[in-house]
Amino acid sequence: MRSAAARVDALVSVYAQILANPGLLKLELMMRGIRVPDAVRDRLNGGFGVTGHALFGSAGDVDLVLPGGTWVSVPVTDGRMAPTPYALDCVDDAFTIRVDEDASATCRVEVRRPSDFFTRTTSTGIPYGRIGTVHGPYLALSPSNRCTFLTDADRCRFCGVGQDGATHGGVPVDDVLEAIRIARADNPIDMVYLSVGHLGTSDGGVRFLEPYVAAIKKHFDILVAVDALPPEDDGWIDRTYAMGVDAVSYNLEIFDAERFERVCPGPAREVGRARFLDALAYAATVFPSGGVTCHLIVGLEPLESTRAGITALTEMGVLPVLPIYRPFKGRDMRRDADIELFPPTLDELIALHTHLYSAVRARKLSLNLVRDIAIVTTPLEGRFFANDDSVWTSLQVRVMGSRVGRRTSTVLSDLRRHLRVRRIEQS
Amino acid sequence: MSEARYEIDRRPILIVLVSRLRRQLWIGVLLTLFFLLLGLSPPQGLTTAGWGTLCVFALCATLYATALLPLAITSLLAIALVPMLGILGARETYAFFGSKVVFFILGAFMLSAAMSVTGLSERAATVFVRRFGGTPRRLVLSVFFLCAVGSTVMSEHAVAVMVFPIVRDIARALDLRQSESNMGRGLFFGMFWGCVVGGSLTVLGGGRGPLAIGILEEATQHTLTVGFLEYSLFALPMVIVLLLTGVTLLWRHFPPEIASTATALAELEERLRRMGKVTPREGVVGLVLVITVGLWAVAGEEYGLANIALVSMAALFALGALKWMDVQKHVDWGLVVMYGGAICLGSTMERTGAALWLTEQVFDGVGVGPQGLMMLIALGAAVATEFMSNSAVVAMLLPPALSLAEQKGIDLRAMTMAVVLPTNFAFLLPIATPVAALAWTSGYFRPRVVLRTGLVLNVFAWLAMALLIYGWWPAVGLY
Numbered sequence: 001m002r003s004a005a006a007r008v009d010a011l012v013s014v015y016a017q018i019l020a021n022p023g024l025l026k027l028e029l030m031m032r033g034i035r036v037p038d039a040v041r042d043r044l045n046g047g048f049g050v051t052g053h054a055l056f057g058s059a060g061d062v063d064l065v066l067p068g069g070t071w072v073s074v075p076v077t078d079g080r081m082a083p084t085p086y087a088l089d090c091v092d093d094a095f096t097i098r099v100d101e102d103a104s105a106t107c108r109v110e111v112r113r114p115s116d117f118f119t120r121t122t123s124t125g126i127p128y129g130r131i132g133t134v135h136g137p138y139l140a141l142s143p144s145n146r147c148t149f150l151t152d153a154d155r156c157r158f159c160g161v162g163q164d165g166a167t168h169g170g171v172p173v174d175d176v177l178e179a180i181r182i183a184r185a186d187n188p189i190d191m192v193y194l195s196v197g198h199l200g201t202s203d204g205g206v207r208f209l210e211p212y213v214a215a216i217k218k219h220f221d222i223l224v225a226v227d228a229l230p231p232e233d234d235g236w237i238d239r240t241y242a243m244g245v246d247a248v249s250y251n252l253e254i255f256d257a258e259r260f261e262r263v264c265p266g267p268a269r270e271v272g273r274a275r276f277l278d279a280l281a282y283a284a285t286v287f288p289s290g291g292v293t294c295h296l297i298v299g300l301e302p303l304e305s306t307r308a309g310i311t312a313l314t315e316m317g318v319l320p321v322l323p324i325y326r327p328f329k330g331r332d333m334r335r336d337a338d339i340e341l342f343p344p345t346l347d348e349l350i351a352l353h354t355h356l357y358s359a360v361r362a363r364k365l366s367l368n369l370v371r372d373i374a375i376v377t378t379p380l381e382g383r384f385f386a387n388d389d390s391v392w393t394s395l396q397v398r399v400m401g402s403r404v405g406r407r408t409s410t411v412l413s414d415l416r417r418h419l420r421v422r423r424i425e426q427s
Numbered sequence: 428m429s430e431a432r433y434e435i436d437r438r439p440i441l442i443v444l445v446s447r448l449r450r451q452l453w454i455g456v457l458l459t460l461f462f463l464l465l466g467l468s469p470p471q472g473l474t475t476a477g478w479g480t481l482c483v484f485a486l487c488a489t490l491y492a493t494a495l496l497p498l499a500i501t502s503l504l505a506i507a508l509v510p511m512l513g514i515l516g517a518r519e520t521y522a523f524f525g526s527k528v529v530f531f532i533l534g535a536f537m538l539s540a541a542m543s544v545t546g547l548s549e550r551a552a553t554v555f556v557r558r559f560g561g562t563p564r565r566l567v568l569s570v571f572f573l574c575a576v577g578s579t580v581m582s583e584h585a586v587a588v589m590v591f592p593i594v595r596d597i598a599r600a601l602d603l604r605q606s607e608s609n610m611g612r613g614l615f616f617g618m619f620w621g622c623v624v625g626g627s628l629t630v631l632g633g634g635r636g637p638l639a640i641g642i643l644e645e646a647t648q649h650t651l652t653v654g655f656l657e658y659s660l661f662a663l664p665m666v667i668v669l670l671l672t673g674v675t676l677l678w679r680h681f682p683p684e685i686a687s688t689a690t691a692l693a694e695l696e697e698r699l700r701r702m703g704k705v706t707p708r709e710g711v712v713g714l715v716l717v718i719t720v721g722l723w724a725v726a727g728e729e730y731g732l733a734n735i736a737l738v739s740m741a742a743l744f745a746l747g748a749l750k751w752m753d754v755q756k757h758v759d760w761g762l763v764v765m766y767g768g769a770i771c772l773g774s775t776m777e778r779t780g781a782a783l784w785l786t787e788q789v790f791d792g793v794g795v796g797p798q799g800l801m802m803l804i805a806l807g808a809a810v811a812t813e814f815m816s817n818s819a820v821v822a823m824l825l826p827p828a829l830s831l832a833e834q835k836g837i838d839l840r841a842m843t844m845a846v847v848l849p850t851n852f853a854f855l856l857p858i859a860t861p862v863a864a865l866a867w868t869s870g871y872f873r874p875r876v877v878l879r880t881g882l883v884l885n886v887f888a889w890l891a892m893a894l895l896i897y898g899w900w901p902a903v904g905l906y
Binding site: 238241242286416421 | 431432433434435437440443444447836
């Protein structure tokens with residue numbers, strides 16, 4: 001049996017390791033949150049506590065930039081609901097993260113003030129914060145949060161959309177453009193994520209999103225990603241790409257078939273797991289490498305199942321993204337007695353992300369289109385777990401993340417579409 | 428609701444890139460070769476200006492042949508390159524574009540537009556077919572002769588565009604199956620051949636005739652030309668041979684499988700009923716057309732074909748039969764530009780001695796007499812026209828052919844006719860002429876049938892050319 005001193009030493013060693021690894025630190029902060037003492041809170045000048053969009057689970061977060069340019073959106077907690085060892089500190093206008101158990105372990109971070117986006121409203125009076133969210137380089141917009149699965153029987157158990165009864169059926173295109181302008185004014189955004197729920201149509205929301213995508217591509221040099229449900233016919237996937245979408249997500253959420261049906265009853269019945277996988281496989285032949293992603297929520301199924309999902313998806317050319325289930329985000333599932341949760345330990349998460357990074361690298365999937373997302377750990381950040389933070393990798397990440405790199409990425413993506421897409425008929 | 432459909436090219440991106448940029452890559456290769464050649468010293472017997480012209484000619488001939496650029500743009504490029512390379516002065520070069528032939532073509536296009544816009548051409552076609560299409564065989568032949576006659580006063584392309592929907596409606600009314608109907612094939616082959624053969628008879632059948640005459644006039648400093656009636660006279664036996672060949676082929680190869688044309692005639696009757704009575708605009712256009720063709724025939728030399736055409740146009744506008752918007756929509760402005768540039772290029776070839784030098788190199792030591800040489804060049808024109816626009820063939824082939832004729836003492840007008848007439852022998856491939864392309868879209872054509880009948884027509888056309896060169900032209904005093 002180890003002595004108390006030895007346990008403290010071990011703990012100190014672990015925290016030193018976490019604070020030195022941006023990937024680990026991001027995971028820890030996302031899972032455990034951070035405390036912001038009142039004295040520091042005053043210095044933040046509105047740096048957190050903004051009213052974000054429930055769909056993206058960003059209410060009351062503080063956006064931090066960790067070493068290596070790693071963005072993270074950290075839930076601020078008072079420590080009562082979810083105890084956290086991490087606290088934000090401020091000395092001479094320099095912010096650091098410190099750990100209660102180890103006063104010597106600190107990590108210098110940058111705190112980003114919330115975008116003006118959250119203080120503005122659309123032409124129809126809807127706060128922009130209700131149709132989307134901005135966290136650093138990550139801009140997600142939901143032109144409509146209607147979804148036929150929002151009834152009790154069909155709702156995805158983790159989904160918090162419309163719980164307050166506020167839904168919007170279709171934001172004017174000009175408002176979406178204005179949202180992007182506002183968000184880009186104070187953040188280095190090079191990709192906008194458009195999300196749409198199940199609209200009850202066979203096209204997976206393509207027709208609904210088309211005017212938004214067309215307008216965005218017309219007015220901005222920016223990449224567009226769409227988060228939707230798979231359409232019934234693969235022709236709509238072709239059209240999704242043709243209309244200007246650079247990356248697409250069909251989020252299966254749960255790889256295990258039985259749990260998928262239980263957690264996502266609407267999509268399981270109306271779309272079906274097989275169609276999710278078929279659509280993902282087909283999309284991977286249409287979109288550029290790394291342009292097709294699929295969320296697998298960690299913590300809602302056994303890790304082995306998530307791991308199998310990672311393997312299956314990467315083999316078909318799909319990039320898995322692993323959001324970690326956090327009960328204080330979206331809808332709190334802890335009250336659902338029939339849903340078993342599998343909260344992962346840090347070691348398990350490290351192993352999972354290492355596997356993800358290796359699988360993605362083995363398939364040579366590009367990681368460029370899924371980067372700088374503050375609210376999930378991206379596959380690119382898996383390099384921190386796989387000890388692949390070599391000079392060459394760092395240089396690649398830096399170049400692709402630079403202004404020139406991001407601009408080049410947009411131009412090449414548009415060029416690829418121009419070359420590959422041919423309009424064949426109008427009937 | 429209309430839905431766009433897309434195809435995603437999944438081949439490796441490098442292959443996609445090359446295939447999508449093939450045109451640009453070829454243009455790049457051509458331009459590189461062009462500038463490399465331009466940098467070489469002129470060969471013996473050729474001036475620097477002549478060498479530059481030859482390089483421009485080679486570039487433009489390749490562009491005409493490959494259609495890497497639209498024909499009109501290639502012509503404009505030629506006009507720009509000549510002064511830029513210091514071959515001729517800008518004023519002189521651009522003045523070639525003011526050729527009266529360009530304005531004659533413009534006038535002919537406007538007249539054709541007037542007939543289409545007012546519906547006169549469609550009415551005439553419908554009446555013609557209804558009048559003569561009493562039996563299945565007569566219906567096929569009436570389409571053939573309608574197109575042949577129509578193409579003597581209108582561009583053959585315009586006639587095909589006008590007659591195609593009528594023939595398509597007839598085929599539908601008779602319930603002719605695309606895959607197996609001889610009657611259907613006969614109708615569309617009749618349209619196709621009629622347009623091509625009839626278009627050879629007059630300078631109005633297409634742009635190539637006026638273009639050839641323009642190049643001839645520029646090459647001879649306007650001392651030689653081919654008149655409206657002369658052109659038809661020189662071409663007449665060939666057209667007769669081809670008409671007879673066409674009738675024979677239609678008769679033998681496409682025996683109709685139906686016994687009655689009653690439903691087709693009813694359809695034409697219904698079409699006429701929908702058109703209503705002849706409108707004053709149609710009457711005015713008809714009258715102006717008759718007067719214009721009459722003047723071209725009897726006073727063309729005295730007043731000039733182009734002048735008559737333009738005055739007729741003014742009359743149509745003055746009488747309210749035509750609006751400028753109609754002209755803008757129906758005139759093929761690209762062809763007008765193409766002819767202007769081609770005339771410029773041809774004239775520059777002549778002025779700088781490039782055409783003569785080229786023909787000397789090509790035909791030096793060819794041991795055939797003047798008529799044999801004409802047959803040889805006619806063969807070249809006939810083969811080339813199966814693969815490229817007939818006007819482009821004229822633009823490419825005529826300037827050196829005229830230089831050769833001058834050198835060998837061949838009558839320049841005869842050489843002009845020997846080049847221009849075979850450029851209409853486009854009986855095989857859909858790329859040869861828009862008429863062929865349109866006929867192919869009917870769905871009644873089968874490559875085997877087109878090849879078999881087209882070859883027969885080509886052979887007879889070739890024999891007819893021999894008849895012209897060895898018998899008819901000397902007989903009518905052309906040389």
